[in-house]
Amino acid sequence: MKKDINIKEVAKKAGVSIATVSRVFNNSGTVKESTRKKIEAVIEETGYYPNVLARELAEKKTHLIGLIVHSMIGEGIPRMINGVNEMLEDNDYNLLIACTNGILESEIKHFEIFRSKRVEGILFATREFKEEHRDLIQKIPIPVVVLLQRTDKEGISFVTFDNYTFAKEATEKLIGLGHRNFAFIGGPATSVNSRERQLGFRDGLKENGIELDTNLSRNGDFTIESGYQQMEEILAIEKEITAVIAVNDGMAIGALNCIQDHDIAVPNDISVLGLDDTVLAKASRLKLSGVHYSYSKLGKQGAGLLLKQIESDEALFEEVVLPYEIHLRESVNKR
């Protein structure tokens, strides 16, 4: 453990001015080879590290991006962070992270902290994009890109998945296979992503002239257990259904287990599909069908968009909706 040394001391030891040392460190300006060597020797010897804080203050650039997420738990967000990280790494930015548990005050607080830390841009993921968020972002003089959520065209950029469309398309795919009697297991009513998927599901049915008993469209809490329980209740109401769609893999797996525990065959009697594609889909013996989309790409693109905004002078506004793939596997059958 040795104390940090500063540019002044290096300059003194090398018998030059601090300006010259700075030039050597940044390869800027011109320095005679012999003095460069001398200075480099001193740097080596002292283990000198420039104080980036001071540099950033002088340059008014921090090379810092702030990421605010509502949760770290689950497969998606960590992958998204990974994508963000990759993009930032390639562009020599560093990543400041805050996790808010979806609490509005905490979100606001971190916007302010990040702003005062002079981050050059903010990536923001929340469970539900509210008016308060819009106001906040529009007041802040630094670029913001919203992840995993639409911002309703208020001039705030976002990158997200098209929940509505893939849910609808997946539903129609099952209809195409001959299914007519559906049940749906959604997430909590507060989840925008879940609501969008549910809407896609309903419109998919409606446009194909299929009616849905609203009792068969239910809300769980994303866990395996709640999928099991909701399925239990669905079976109590109506045994004639031939397809169950769950908003995520966990609940789909729960439903699958429940169905099998009732000695009902999957997929012969009931097909199961999750609007998701996590490691869980691969865990069950009977491979679960689902919709695949890349969180890592989302993170990467979101970060890319943000960097573009930082570099550009005018405020640009872009909305990106990422593609998906529907994978029908063993858990789904033709009727």
Added chain:
Amino acid sequence: MKKDINIKEVAKKAGVSIATVSRVFNNSGTVKESTRKKIEAVIEETGYYPNVLARELAEKKTHLIGLIVHSMIGEGIPRMINGVNEMLEDNDYNLLIACTNGILESEIKHFEIFRSKRVEGILFATREFKEEHRDLIQKIPIPVVVLLQRTDKEGISFVTFDNYTFAKEATEKLIGLGHRNFAFIGGPATSVNSRERQLGFRDGLKENGIELDTNLSRNGDFTIESGYQQMEEILAIEKEITAVIAVNDGMAIGALNCIQDHDIAVPNDISVLGLDDTVLAKASRLKLSGVHYSYSKLGKQGAGLLLKQIESDEALFEEVVLPYEIHLRESVNKR
């Protein structure tokens, strides 16, 4: 979007000196109520935010912690980050994150970046703690705490799980249930955590006078598929085994599926246990047995330890090994 304003302009607008503005913002020194009000009004009106960079430069404190991890993927590390985050949040520190994919050069690079960014401490998680890491950490004049790995008592603090002991104890638990014929599915040879667990397993057998065909102790790559494949090979070698232990849940699930696909009964013919306890353990219809330990607590304690080191003047050295619980569920049976 409005431009950032600085303390000087606020002072001018309020007709006071910058020192007074600074006092108001930091509640330091004494300010007359009337001038405080006046200044607060100007702050409100201008939306002034202090430039934390400048403050940090003056104070020589950044309130920044760096976290270097080898990966974001999987259930453990995100939970650990969550724990770190909680502790830092409570103490008004911010979190800078870097993900290295376990590449040594990247690890070194981020130690340097973090150091030049003047983080006050570093949390470090890597797949294998090497001599290079030790050298690096001992040269750096800021506190470091290693996570998820021992540092071999070199005066470098760490907090980790006791892989060896829980693997051994889990093995002995199965022996206590009457099992004598074991197979083991480990991770890649490069994973220290996997090696430690494997050692615990072997010693558990050895101390109980049970011999192990080394062909039955295998290496996968942590995925469900590789668990399946290794189990396939185990069954080809020896059908008489009564218990399989896998180093993680994923491979345990793979093994479980493989066994069932061979129409061998779990747990009646073969018991299965994973040295892990992720969401996967709850996904299979037949609840998987495993060892539970809290990544979130590990993160929290690691961060706590680091903060303690930052506050203390002398370099303290502490090693923390966290507790675990062995959960025997449906996948394990008495012989």
Added chain:
DNA sequence: TTGTAAGCGTTATCAG
């Protein structure tokens, strides 16, 4: 209670 001025460790401009 308030203001002046000296840092904090850099970068960058401008002479020399």
Added chain:
DNA sequence: CTGATAACGCTTACAA
């Protein structure tokens, strides 16, 4: 090619 020196925006003695 190199050295003074003025920023950068803030904190904090020290004076008044």
